Amino acid sequence: MSALPSAPLAATARVAARPVRPNLRPMRRSIALAILLLPLLALPGAAQERSSSVPFRAVDFATGLERPWGGAFLPDGRLLVTERPGRMRLVGRDGRVSEPLSGVPRVETGGQGGLLDVALAPDFARTREVFFCHSVLLSEGAATRLVRARLAGNDSGLEAVTPILDATPAQSSGRNHYGCRIAFGPDGALFLSTGDRFNTKMRAQRLDDLAGKVLRVSRDGAPFADNPFVGRTGARPEIWTLGHRNPQGLAFNPRTGSLWENEFGARGGDEVNVLRPGRNYGWPLVTHGVDYDGSRIGEGSSKPGLEDPIHIWVPSVSPSGMAFYTGDAFPAWRGSLFLAALNPPGLVRLSTEGDRVTGEERLLWNRTRLRQVIQGPDGLLYVLTDEGRGRVLRLEPER
Numbered sequence: 265m266s267a268l269p270s271a272p273l274a275a276t277a278r279v280a281a282r283p284v285r286p287n288l289r290p291m292r293r294s295i296a297l298a299i300l301l302l303p304l305l306a307l308p309g310a311a312q313e314r315s316s317s318v319p320f321r322a323v324d325f326a327t328g329l330e331r332p333w334g335g336a337f338l339p340d341g342r343l344l345v346t347e348r349p350g351r352m353r354l355v356g357r358d359g360r361v362s363e364p365l366s367g368v369p370r371v372e373t374g375g376q377g378g379l380l381d382v383a384l385a386p387d388f389a390r391t392r393e394v395f396f397c398h399s400v401l402l403s404e405g406a407a408t409r410l411v412r413a414r415l416a417g418n419d420s421g422l423e424a425v426t427p428i429l430d431a432t433p434a435q436s437s438g439r440n441h442y443g444c445r446i447a448f449g450p451d452g453a454l455f456l457s458t459g460d461r462f463n464t465k466m467r468a469q470r471l472d473d474l475a476g477k478v479l480r481v482s483r484d485g486a487p488f489a490d491n492p493f494v495g496r497t498g499a500r501p502e503i504w505t506l507g508h509r510n511p512q513g514l515a516f517n518p519r520t521g522s523l524w525e526n527e528f529g530a531r532g533g534d535e536v537n538v539l540r541p542g543r544n545y546g547w548p549l550v551t552h553g554v555d556y557d558g559s560r561i562g563e564g565s566s567k568p569g570l571e572d573p574i575h576i577w578v579p580s581v582s583p584s585g586m587a588f589y590t591g592d593a594f595p596a597w598r599g600s601l602f603l604a605a606l607n608p609p610g611l612v613r614l615s616t617e618g619d620r621v622t623g624e625e626r627l628l629w630n631r632t633r634l635r636q637v638i639q640g641p642d643g644l645l646y647v648l649t650d651e652g653r654g655r656v657l658r659l660e661p662e663r
C-alpha cells in the first residue's frame with residue numbers, strides 16, 4: 265500500500281487547468297445569474313446539501329487491477345475483487361494484489377460485458393460460497409449469468425463452479441446493459457439486477473423475460489414461492505420488480521430493511537428507487553431523461569401505476585455500484601448512501617432519512633471514473649476505479 269494522498273487523482277484536474285485568459289466580466293454575470301436562479305432549478309428529490317464535507321483523504325490502497333467491477337470483503341479482511349476482462353483476485357490487508365484465481369469461467373467481454381459483480385454468501389465463514397455474475401455467450405446470443413462457487417481452502421481459486429441462472433432470453437444483437445449487481449437480503453434471499461440489454465422492444469416491461477428486472481432467487485437460482493409473480497401465467501417467477509433500464513447498484517438500507525436500487529437513465533434521468541415486490545419502475549414508459557439524440561422517450565416522467573424514483577439526476581452522473589455507510593470512522597456519514605459515478609466521475613453521497621433522500625454531496629468530483637464503493641471491516645470506504653490500470657482507493661478521515 266502506498267500512502268500517497270490522492271496525488272494521482274489530481275492529474276486530470278491539472279490537465280483541465282489550461283492557461284487561458286477569458287474575459288471574466290460575462291462569466292461573472294453568468295455566475296451571479298446562476299446563483300439567483302439556483303432555487304428555481306431545483307428538481308424534486310435533487311436537493312444539494314449545503315453543509316461542509318467531512319475532511320478525508322483518498323489514498324491508493326491497491327493498484328494493478330484491470331477495470332475492477334465488484335468486490336467483497338472476506339471475514340479475514342481481504343478483499344475479493346473482480347476484473348471486467350474475466351479475472352478475480354484477492355487484495356491483502358496490506359493492499360498486495362494476488363495472482364488471478366483459478367477456476368473463473370470464460371466470460372463474454374464485448375461492449376459493457378465481462379466479469380461483473382461478486383458477493384459472499386451470508387454464511388461464507390462456514391461454507392466459503394461466493395456468488396458472481398457475468399455476461400455469457402449462449403447459442404442464441406448474450407445474457408447475464410449468475411454463478412455459485414466455493415473459494416478453495418488454500419485461496420488459490422474457485423471450485424464447484426455452478427451456473428445457477430441465465431437472464432434469458434439471450435439477445436444476439438448488442439453487448440450493452442447487463443445490469444449485474446448482487447445483494448443478499450436480511451432473509452438470505454439473493455437479489456440480482458439485470459439490464460434491459462439496450463433493447464427497443466420493451467424487454468424491461470415483459471413478464472416472460474428476465475431482462476430489465478430485479479430477480480429474487482435462492483442459492484440454487486430457484487425462485488421463492490412467495491415471489492410476486494409466482495403462479496401468474498406467462499410470467500417468470502424469479503421476477504421481484506420490473507421496468508428497469510440498466511441497474512448497477514443494489515443495497516439494503518440497514519435502517520429500514522428496504523432494498524434500494526439505482527440505474528442509468530439515457531440522457532439524464534438516472535434514478536434511485538426503493539423496491540417493493542411486484543412493482544413496475546417504469547422504463548421505458550416513463551423517464552426523466554431523453555434519448556441520446558435529444559428525442560422524447562415514452563409517455564413523460566410519471567404515470568399512475570408506475571413507481572416514481574425517490575431521487576433523480578438531470579443531467580446524468582451515471583451511477584454504478586452503491587453502499588450504505590454504517591461504520592465508525594466517519595460518524596457524520598452514518599446512514600449516508602454512497603454511489604460510484606462514472607460520468608461525470610466521482611463519488612456521490614446522499615444523506616437519507618428512512619427511505620427518503622434528504623441531501624446530496626459530491627466528493628472526488630471530475631477526477632477518475634468510479635465503479636463501486638464498499639465499506640471495509642475497518643469502517644473505511646473502499647472505491648474501485650474504472651480504469652485499465654485500475655485501483656482501489658481508500659477514504660480515510662483527515663486528522
Ligand SMILES: [Ca+2]
Nearest residue numbers: 535545546547
Ligand atoms: Ca424508472
